Amino acid sequence: MGGSIFVESTLGEGATFSLDLTFESSESGVAGRDQLDLADIDVLFIGPSEEAFGAIARSLEFSGAVCHQVGDARQLQVMLGQCAAGSAKVVIVSESYARSEQESIWRQEEAVQGQRPLGWVFLSTNRGQRLRTIDDRLALISSSPFRWRELMSAVSLMAGREGFAEVGDERSELQEAWVPMTAAEAADAGFLILVAEDNVINQQVIRRQLNTLGLACELAADGVEALDRIRRGGIGLLLTDCDMPNMDGYELTRRIRQEEQGRAGLPIIAITANAMEGAAEACFEAGMNDYLSKPLEIRALQTMLKSHLPSPRVSEVNDTSVQPEGDGPLLSSAVLDLTEMNALFGDDPELLNPLLDEFAESASVTVSEIQAASRDTNFDAVLSGAHKLKSSARTIGAHQLADLCLALERAGKERDLASVQADMDQLESTFTAVIEAVNQQTKT
Known part of the structure; x- marks a missing residue:
């Protein structure tokens, strides 16, 4: 295809692979792909990355939007003054800003705009984050990776228009959750999930997430308790924190693998808040099957469990839909987002x-x-x-x-x-x- 592949690697830091391919531009668009009309929408991207802006601009300008890069929030008012007077305006805030910084920009600009509210899209590095509309002026999407239809829908919705029909709020899709079992039924069938976590807050949140997905679980406060429970049987999957007292998740995993002695291995998923270099490698070296980052995002959790836990047999149909979010705003305060x-x-x-x-x-x-x-x-x-x-x-x-x-x-x-x-x-x-x-x- 006449392209090139490049790699840049630094010992102890990682490697970056690049693929360079040249394609001819299509004047008629992609055959069979429907489009959203984004004409008369000005999109202002706040963020330092020209590469990210280029990817966004190419996707949105093809459907009629006009895109502008704003180096930082202080330049936003200047750029707004250069936009067409009658256009809808949507601000995309880069994931290079922490959530608290995105919120601060949002609050400051909303106060300035008054009766001329802007549409806002916050980008997230959370790979599990799907398009989530908080209200008619604020949406969240993932930039890891960008999903073309979600990006288009988010901008269109925040401009007061329609999005793609099949792209909706992430939680509505969780209504396909598995049929729930009691803990006893799950243990008998080998589907019971054991959560090894010493933090009480995290215990209760994870339990609630699993119940939302129609799954039963038991809790262990450290690796010693978890190993004792696993030895008694009935556990189908282990979710384990890595840093716990008495016995951490790494040692717990090594003990389990030693005791299995060639038998079919228990699926073990790390749940870790450790963002340090080498954290993922340490999980795999200990014998874990995979890992999730805290705080657990419910869609990512669902996808992971479907990969490692066989679907329970269906005995009856139960309603496992998620409770509605209510009409409250996204931000209950600048320091506490509930x-x-x-x-x-x-x-x-x-x-x-x-x-x-x-x-x-x-x-x-x-x-x-x-x-x-x-x-x-x-x-x-x-x-x-x-x-x-x-x-x-x-x-x-x-x-x-x-x-x-x-x-x-x-x-x-x-x-x-x-x-x-x-x-x-x-x-x-x-x-x-x-x-x-x-x-x-x-x-x-």
């Missing part, structure tokens, strides 16, 4: 509030431990505490706090005292803001 939790728990405060209270209690202890470790220049304890807090903070939607914990975790690993001290200056104020938001939620 969208995912409200969707998961059906916007039911009797279910959600006890988990938030549990977070506030356990996280307060963890923050104190991190502060003490910082004063003692105990980098390992800083890393451990930040990792633990990051996981539960991300789960409840405290993304600013989780991002700060990630920075602390990296600084602890690198023995970077200056960075640890700088992040510690922000930890108390950020955590206090989260607790105030939690109290506002649970006391109202």
Whole structure:
């Protein structure tokens, strides 16, 4: 085909493969592919990547949109002034911004626009994120990878038009969930899922996600409990955290593989908040089959389970649809985004509030431990505490706090005292803001 393949590789960092192919442009479009009419829509992409902007522009301009790249949010007002007066305007915010930064840009511009609201699309690096319309002015899609029809639909919907009929809210498609079994029935059939996780918040959220998918599970607080339960039989799949007390997920997996002695292996999926280099390789080296990143996205969880767990026999049809998200806004506050939790728990405060209270209690202890470790220049304890807090903070939607914990975790690993001290200056104020938001939620 006359193309070229390139590779750039750096020891300890990874490799980038590039494929260069030249195609002739088609004036008539792709045969058999329907199009959306995006004429009279100005799309403004906020982000530094010219490559990402180029990919977006090529897809959208083919259907009539006019695309502009905005280097940063400060230039947005200037660029808006250069757009056609009567056009609809949709702003796409790059995934290079953290969710909290995307929210900040959104809030600031909405305040400025007033009676001339913009349509917004937030890009996410979450591979499981499908098109999700929060309301008629805000949508989420994944950029890893871009899905052409979802990108087109998101822009069209945010401009007040129709999207592709088959591209809808991600949760509506989860109504095809498997027929649920009781724990006893699942154990007898070998379909029971064991969740090994020491964080109480994560335990309850994962249990709820599995129940939403029509699946039964049991919980173990560490690797010792999990190994004992597996030895008693009836477990069809193990979801295990990697960092647990007494016995971590890696050692648990090695013990299981040793005891199997050539028998059919138990599917083991890591659930980890570890974004450090080599985390995935460590999972596979221990004998795990696959891994998922925390916080678990329900569609990614569903896809993973379908790959590793045989479908249970269907005895009767049950309604396993997800509770509606309600009419609340996406952002309950700048520091606490309860969208995912409200969707998961059906916007039911009797279910959600006890988990938030549990977070506030356990996280307060963890923050104190991190502060003490910082004063003692105990980098390992800083890393451990930040990792633990990051996981539960991300789960409840405290993304600013989780991002700060990630920075602390990296600084602890690198023995970077200056960075640890700088992040510690922000930890108390950020955590206090989260607790105030939690109290506002649970006391109202």
